[in-house]
Amino acid sequence: MTAVGNEVSARANSARLKDFARVATARVDDAAEAIGRIFCPHDLTPVDHSERDFSAHHNCAGFDGFSVNYVAYGGSVAINPGCLDRFFLLQMPLSGSASIRTAARELTTGPQHCASLLSPTIPTEMTWRDNCAQIILLLDRKLVEHRAAALGGAAVQPVEFDPAVALHGPLGQTLSARIGRLVSTAEQLGPCKSLSAVAAADWREQFLNVLLNEQRHSLSSAIEVFNGRTEAQPAALKRVRAYLETRATEPLDLAELADIAGTGIRALQLGFRRHFGTTVSEMLLDIRLAHLNARLKTARPGERIVDIAFDLGFTHLSRMASAYRAKFGESPKATLQRLS
8 A cells, every 4th residue: 555545544544424425536636627527517636746645535414504524634635625615614724734725815724723614605725734633514505595594584694604603702613512512413324324413403503503603704784783793773763753752553563673783682671772762663752742632732622532542553442541630730631721
């Protein structure tokens, strides 16, 4: 066996997910073709005089909507996949290092230092150095984009992540632990068994939630506003207040108001408290009371308080009377009699 053949064999013996072997070769063209079929077509070129040291190893355990992979290259190689198109890749380095250049960012990843999160719409070039090996989580693009849209109350659209994931931070530690458990689970199952539908869904939920809520991306601000973690913009809240002014007689529909503000219901409620010092329902009550006061001041002879109150959306007359007295210092009847 040649030295390169020994390298391929050694990598196979030390690899994770070795029962899920898909590629093991010392030929560059074979590696590019075979791994390209699993991920996406890409250019693969040995660099730094590594052609004689080249080897490639890829193990892949696939599940519904995601897969976990072990990928290792002997020597140093340049990888140019362009845009990934169909999926997101979270690359967790086990050995060596990788230099990654995207359209807007350059970073270097390495064990216990930094991982990378590649988005399908951002062109990417990579150089894996010094016998780099990585565990790679692949997530289907549609899963990520549909979940991001639901979390942000937005239309489905491309999601682009900050590609750097600090492994020493809380998110990096969480991801390392969860991916480690997923790899161990796959190894215990082996290629002849599969995750149950419930278990696969649970793993998908874990990764979607932690990545979309903890790693910065193009819809992060929308998600934070929609879920009330940051304040809704005052302009949006003013639109809701103006809507309440013109529709004060109609039943309160928080979902409709949240849609007008472009936020979630909780964010709308928090925004009203922060910016107006009141709740949505309290503001609507205040608007209705002001309208009642104006109607009473211009009431025609014979008009009844009860009829005016019902016209304005009041259903509990005793509560209305108490709130009116607290706001204007007299009862509705007193206002009507004083001005008649």
